[in-house]
Amino acid sequence: MTQFDFDTPTPEWLRARGTGRWHDVDPDVIxxxxxxxxxxxxxxxxxxxEDVVAKQAYGYPRDNGLKEAWASWAKQYEGLDVDPRNVSLLPDxxxxxxLAIRTYSPAGSPVVLPSPAYMPFWEVPGLEHREIITVPMISGPDGLGTLDIDGIEAAFAKGARSIILCQPxxxxxxxxxADELRPLADLAEKYxxxxxxxxxxxxxVPEGRTVPFASVSEAAASRSxxxxxAxxxxxxxxxxxxxxxxxxxxxxxAWKNGVHELEAEGATTVGMAGNLAAFTSGQSWLDEANAYIHANAVWLHDELARALPEAHFQVPQGTYLGWIDLRDAGLPDNAGSWLLEHARIRLNDGPTFGPGGAGHARINLATPRPLLIEATGRMVEAITHR
Ligand SMILES: Cc1ncc(COP(=O)(O)O)c(C=O)c1O
Known part of the structure; x- marks a missing residue:
């Protein structure tokens, strides 16, 4: 028996939110x-x-217990030891x-970025006048990709002194x-x-827990x-x-010395209250959300295997994002743009994630099942009849 509602939001309700996902999207597009x-x-x-709004607490934010709440959540759900005094707020x-690139690696040193990568990661190092050394992910034990430790070592040997890791x-x-992450910590120590x-x-994560990088070894904790x-x-x-x-x-x-408070301020009273409630009282909802997203992913996997076997999709282990390989389906490199034009569904174009992205599209699975079913039907129909 589920307690929360994930099925009923309609496009009209979602569009009325006016936020990034539904903004400026043609009315016929999912x-x-x-x-x-x-x-x-x-x-x-x-x-x-709503409590913040009722109190009109719109002044400058002050400590509301969020750091302690994060520390207890991290211990309970990720086995990570966090000292609340070692937490500093940020806007995002x-x-x-x-700020971490700047604080923890020498000026001018390149930054390693595994690829494909979350799009803004390609932009951020440049803001600190850093070059990126791209290290493509390699195929992993379960087909979802893993870090190329040898490639990362080569990048460090060339002078890179930091890496952006994304876990999940x-x-x-x-x-x-932990076994995949430990060698990275060893490399960080070596170089x-x-x-x-x-x-x-x-x-x-629908099953198990995320392994925080800092938890895998002493070297990892001291070098990350x-x-x-939330x-x-x-x-x-x-x-x-x-x-x-x-x-x-x-x-x-080092952070205290290197980061001016004006650069890091921007957390809001509303956001801090939302984060606090998420970490103290939000887990039962999240457990159901994770299960719902996982069921969406399993449904999509089975449906594509049945109706469009040329599309390759593996159920993600974490995040609500899925990565669909459409190369065998004969789609162009910018598969996402093709789907927008021909299926009226908007996925992220693979090439925007960098090397390894061509012919792929990223799908957001945090969506009501009826919308996912409709969108998948459109994808199958457009590709089958192209
Ligand atoms: C891996 C990753 N990092 C950062 C962000 C953006 O976070 P923020 O808005 O806090 O900068 C996202 C958003 O999707 C993300 O997927």
Whole structure:
């Protein structure tokens, strides 16, 4: 028996939200792109936000217990030891990625980026005048891709001193194991490099738990920061609240010395209240959301296997994003644009994720099942009759 509603949102209701996923999308198009959820917000989170509104708490934010709440959630659900004094607020995770590149790697040193990668990761290093050394993901034990440790070592040997890690991995849906992550920590130690671990999708795992990078070894803890927020998992991205977690006093101090408070401020009272409620009272909703998303992914997998076997899709282990390989279906490199034109569904175009993206499209599975069924039907129909 489920307690929460994921099935009923209609396109009209979602369009009225006016946020990125449904904004500027033609009325006949089903948008399965921008990483927002098409679900009503968790009731406990919504109530906390309404409380802020009722109190008109729109002044400058102050500590509301969020750091402690994150620390207990991280311990309980990810086995990660967080000292709330080693957490610093941010407006969003991408700001944290940028500031971490600057703080924890020498000026001018290149940044390693596994590919395909979340689109803005291609832009952020440039804001710090850094070059990117691309290291394509390689095929992993379960077909969803894994880190190319030899390729990353070669990049460090060429002078890169930081890497942007995404755990769970957007867009491939991998949740890396400790055994996969430990060699990266060893490399960071060997080359005096730093791992910027974006774990914003951390709570989005239907089974098991996300392995936080910092938890895999001492080297990992001392050579990384963890960037996170409730914003993806509880759908609060517009409320602008995220945080960075340090695992050594030295790294906390380096951030304090290197980052001016004006660069990191921007978390909001509404966002902090939403994040607090998510970590303290949002888990039963998230468990159901994860199960619903997983069931969507299984349904999509089975349906494509039945109706469009040339499309290859594996059920993601984490995130609500899926990666569809349409190369054997004969679609052009920009498969997402083709689907927009011919099927009137909007997925993210593979090439925007960089090398390895051609002929792929990223699908957002945090969507009511009736919409997913309609969108998949359109995809199958358009490709079958092209
Ligand atoms: C891996 C990853 N990092 C960061 C972000 C953006 O987070 P923020 O809005 O907090 O910068 C996203 C959004 O989809 C994401 O998928």
């Amino acid at each position: 948008p399965l792109w921008v990483a927002e959820m098409d679900f009503p917000v968790a009731p406990a989170v919504q109530a906390a936000i 995770v991408l700001t944290g990625v940028r 991995y957007n867009p491939l849906g991998r949740v890396f194991t 005096d490099a730093f791992v910027i671990s974006d774990e914003i999708h951390g709570p989005l 920061v963890n960037l996170s927020s 914003s993806k998992s509880w759908n609060l991205a517009g409320l602008k609240t995220a945080f960075v977690t340090f695992f050594t006093d030295q790294n906390r101090q």
